[in-house]
Amino acid sequence: MNTSKKQSTRAHILENAVRIASVEGLQGLSLNSLAQSQRMSKSGVFAHFGSKEELQIATLDTAWTIFSPCLTAPPDLSAVQQLQHLIEQWLNYLESDIFPGGCVFMSASSELDGKPGIVRDHLMQLVSRAVFVLIERIRKAQDTQQLLTSLPAEQMAFELHAFLLSANLSYQLSRDKQYFLVARNAIFRHFEEWKGLNP
Amino acid sequence: MNTSKKQSTRAHILENAVRIASVEGLQGLSLNSLAQSQRMSKSGVFAHFGSKEELQIATLDTAWTIFSPCLTAPPDLSAVQQLQHLIEQWLNYLESDIFPGGCVFMSASSELDGKPGIVRDHLMQLVSRAVFVLIERIRKAQDTQQLLTSLPAEQMAFELHAFLLSANLSYQLSRDKQYFLVARNAIFRHFEEWKGLNP
């Protein structure tokens, strides 16, 4: 058989792990709750990872495989369209409730800041990767004169990312989807200004 | 004596509670760690609050007494100056490391979203109060024609709040204060635009 039984149950475990972690956090993700959601024993789950930290890292990686498709863009689009496509997919991802407790990376970030260790390092690496893609897309749109502002790409990335972050947090706290409308408004206005269409 | 011993030790306990909670989170704030930081017994600390939830609420209230002075402004300033004063104080508060683990309300927000209860309700009330003051300051600056944009005050408040939030999160994760520079840049540009000085 191509996929062993071990790999498939591990995958199922991690599916539930991501769901639980998005609600309870990476620390609140306990072997007990995970085992019960799988109708497995605690030790059976544990054997797949060897430690809580490895489970947390594997959970982050699984969440990344769900999020990372947002970072891709059709190659036939223009640079600025690819950038807007990225933002739109990112927003859809946050809005989709694909993780019942909201973006795992954002909750893990505020959970693990100030707690050094391999889990935090791994998280920061994934977050950096996403932000890097955002910055690169902005750069490409600037290089092709489709964004006419002279702002540093990092500055624009910070502002766009801030709207995404804030929409996610406010939505998770209030369960009111209007915050995504507000975020879209903010992002649209910024693009218009940066494109130089709104002088 | 005017202030009883009970009140003063309770105050000391809560000082440490805010410090611990800002690093470990409201859930990670345990009676054990709190007792050790106070050189007290677990039960001695516990007796002051009666339950973990009440301790968490009292901790949020104590953090509020530290943060809320940011919301005040000298009455002799103009409306828009009062608004800028508010943002500046808010930034200084985030940057000051007065809480070693960053803004307690922001970490508590992502910790408690999706976990209904009296602690979450209390937190949301405090957060709403801060955002309300921000919106009101914006409204007053609009009413007095010092902000010439027709954007809804809630929209502007969302964007400003997003920059504050994002600066705090990025700083806590990376310990790099440049994010406050980036946030100040963003906020300054937005004020300039909203004042109509940058057409």
Add this chain to the structure above:
DNA sequence: TACAAAATAGCACGAACGTTCGTGCTATTA
């Protein structure tokens, strides 16, 4: 200075946590 009241310590509890271990199934291989 003595005494009632208030504040703190001490102790034990049940539950949950991550982790380790030996064991029993159930396939695959010899």
Add this chain to the structure above:
DNA sequence: TAATAGCACGAACGTTCGTGCTATTTTGTA
């Protein structure tokens, strides 16, 4: 058919958690 490897199970470990009792100490007052 016999031997082996892969998985999962249940029990138990030591620790930490919040909480409930009962002493003991400390405090403010008469």
